[in-house]
Amino acid sequence: xxxxxxxxxxxxxxxxxxxxxxxxxxxxxxxxxxxxxxxxxxxxxxxxxxxxxxxxxxxxxxxxxxxxxxxxxxxxxxxxxxxxxxxxxxxxxxxxxxxxxxxxxxxxxxxxxxxxxxxxxxxxxxxxxxxxxxxxxxxxxxxxxxxxxxxxxxxxxxxxxxxxxxxxxxxxxxxxxxxxxxxxxxxxxxxxxxxxxxxxxxxxxxxxxxxxxxxxxxxxxxxxxxxxxxxxxxxx
Numbered sequence: 001x002x003x004x005x006x007x008x009x010x011x012x013x014x015x016x017x018x019x020x021x022x023x024x025x026x027x028x029x030x031x032x033x034x035x036x037x038x039x040x041x042x043x044x045x046x047x048x049x050x051x052x053x054x055x056x057x058x059x060x061x062x063x064x065x066x067x068x069x070x071x072x073x074x075x076x077x078x079x080x081x082x083x084x085x086x087x088x089x090x091x092x093x094x095x096x097x098x099x100x101x102x103x104x105x106x107x108x109x110x111x112x113x114x115x116x117x118x119x120x121x122x123x124x125x126x127x128x129x130x131x132x133x134x135x136x137x138x139x140x141x142x143x144x145x146x147x148x149x150x151x152x153x154x155x156x157x158x159x160x161x162x163x164x165x166x167x168x169x170x171x172x173x174x175x176x177x178x179x180x181x182x183x184x185x186x187x188x189x190x191x192x193x194x195x196x197x198x199x200x201x202x203x204x205x206x207x208x209x210x211x212x213x214x215x216x217x218x219x220x221x222x223x224x225x226x227x228x229x230x231x232x233x234x235x236x
Contacts, residue, residue, distance in 0.1 A: 004192055023108065035112070036090060040086075050196060052199055055200050055201070057229075062206070063206060067137045067142055067173055068173055068176050069137070069167065069171075069175050069176065073226050073230070074146035074148050074180070075151060075234075076151065076184050076189070077151070077187055090141055091141065093143065093145065094145045095116060099116075113141070115132045117129045147219075147226075155181070157230070157234060162219070166215055168215075174206040176207075177204040177225035178202065179201075181230050181231055204229055205225070207221050
């Protein structure tokens with residue numbers, strides 16, 4: 001827990017002055033990029049302090065000049081901040097609606113056009129989330145989503161949610177399957193303890209919705225791509 005405490009203090013020390021400067025700047029100018037960039041810097045600094053080495057493979061496969069949908073598996077609370085802080089360009093993301101209620105942090109998510117989603121399975125809410133994501137993609141901003149909808153308890157892949165693939169078929173945006181492993185041992189589900197080690201993020205070749213007739217076919221292709229970058233035991 002000592003490592004976790006040091007990381008927390010480091011992030012807190014960096015976040016307070018950054019928030020004082022960059023949140024008002026984002027509100028005044030309407031430009032959230034400086035706040036986004038400094039947040040990514042703080043996350044990367046926290047990872048280094050924790051002794052976590054982030055190994056990235058295949059980022060050169062991401063198409064330049066196009067808004068993409070990054071689709072990843074999910075095995076640890078470290079996954080979202082780490083993946084987003086190392087993505088090329090700027091991304092919004094789907095996030096649990098409850099997170100938006102956290103003071104300051106939730107407001108920053110709104111400034112960054114992050115998209116609230118419900119786990120209730122309500123169809124009307126899901127359509128609103130997809131419509132918001134489509135508007136963001138149309139502006140040239142990436143979308144990041146963890147397609148299982150929740151963290152895996154044991155690291156093995158879970159069934160995928162349908163919403164991201166509906167969005168992909170509607171927009172035609174390239175899907176970038178991202179395979180994540182290693183983080184499940186660095187911060188396990190249900191624990192706040194952070195351990196040093198290596199986190200692996202593999203950017204697989206783009207999957208283009210136009211090449212598939214149905215959402216299910218597209219989902220199967222993305223699943224196969226993500227699985228190809230994972231250790232055998234995680235592939236389910």
